[in-house]
Amino acid sequence: MDQQTGLMSLNMSPFDLSPGPDGSGSGSGPSSGSQQYVPQGAAYQCTSDSQPFAYANLDASYLFPTGTGAEAGAYLPATGTVCDQTDTKDVIEELCPVCGDKVSGYHYGLLTCESCKGFFKRTVQNKKVYTCVAERACHIDKTQRKRCPFCRFQKCLDVGMKLEAVRADRMRGGRNKFGPMYKRDRARKLQMMRQRQIAVQTLRGSLGDSGLVLGFSSPYAAVPVKQEIQIPQVSSLTSSPESSPGPAMLAAQPQPPQPPPPPSHDKWETHSPHSASPDAFAFDTSANNAATPSSTAEATSTETLRVSPMIREFVQTIDDREWQNSLFGLLQSQTYNQCEVDLFELMCKVLDQNLFSQVDWARNTVFFKYLKVDDQMKLLQHSWSDMLVLDHLHQRMHNGLPDETTLHNGQKFDLLCLGLLGVPALAEHFNELQNKLAELKFDVPDYICVKFLLLLNPEVRGIVNVKCVRDGYQTVQAALLDYTLTCYPTIQDKFGKLVMVVPEIHALAARGEEHLYQRHCAGQAPTQTLLMEMLHAKRKPSGGEMVNRNAEHNTSTLDRLCGFLPNDTFEPHSPL
DNA sequence: GTTCAAGGCCAA
């Protein structure tokens, strides 16, 4: 690209491109990491009002589709419930990553609309040269896409449209090498959607079947699938089907959020079903040195083999890569076209996403998955904030999660605040807690066992199958005791000290919860989130009883609940 | 035979 004039053309035939070994075009052509353009041929000038956005600007309607009427009907059945019968058509009910128009299918590497497909094809086939008279950062959306072809084409490349998918010989029909990639992408999206649906359905247990029977409209039951996919996750639309974000899109941004050194617990043979290739991660030894038995004299890799199969299995339920990818993906997607974002609101969205992951994790774990939905929800409602705090401690201690990251728009995002549930004043307490755990050589098996202990709390009121929960709790307790004695014999009463940490985590989480609730009541937090639903569920009169399970909850109460407005159906909460 | 992502056509 001519950086001075903003003139853009294809200086080399895209047909010369030879895709890399992965078929993603990463070999030698402009579709790879660095897109190069030099002036050539006729030029078109940008006539649009430039906006101070980066190339990869996506408007709010893209991130938060607002389909109504017939358009909404394209998402889901009119019942407003999440349909189990998802198919490929549902998956592609998304918006064009270039302009936000309706997607018509996979074109040149990713899901786009018909018009951007045609535009991309014409540009490449005819070797068109465009110029932008503005700042080469024009906002591209459905209504303005015609104004600046330069920025439009740039955005096409940024989001991952592939030059090499335009045929040199103009042969019609048939399939290209991207076919299998499209197939994998579909499968991945379907899987994501189903996992999310499962989480939603589990969540809905807290509301009983009233979500359907009594007309309760949980925010996650009422929103279209599009939103379910795109709000809590980084949108697949911002990347090619191979999950490789357009390189220029990332490069054009000032220090986009980058994940810390990738997590791995390979020593513990962590192979999450969601992790395609866990071995691809390098172990962040600096972060783990203080917290892994292998780094200590008393717990060698040989001793690791003495870890009980159950704990090994527990460790395998951890998917830190997914956790961090989701986190940084969300931060990335939420700040693409935002000059400035509300950081508290963003934090709530991240916490919300973490909650989804948490529900998903819990319902796939031993002990928990055999419980009735009511019991599951009671346990989750009681422990979600504790587990969020613990998860953050784990990410900091074992995966080197930094305290801060820079967003696409240059804003600093306080990652530590996630662990503090938005209460900066708790930082000192949090750090003390972390130091205490570090002294205990708190490691990954410790973490997962403590997490189970938090979740499987037999003291939670209203549990029907107390025996099962207690059995699970005691089994984990015994496993943790055995593990600490076996692998850390020189740390006196490590087990007891770990157990003593639990109330501290709970106290910290409780303060965070209260703070979040206060902010929410002040109208400062996003309303239609699982996070807020959890906050409210805990404040039900029966102290965590399932809401709306019984018929006496009338629609009016439900409506107010859906609006998350504090009312007399909730117990007043005490201020911090 | 069906699918669907290519290229082509043509009214606006």
Place this chain on the structure above:
DNA sequence: TTGGCCTTGAAC
């Protein structure tokens, strides 16, 4: 020039 619709043909 754009963009919706049509045709094509390899992969399944």
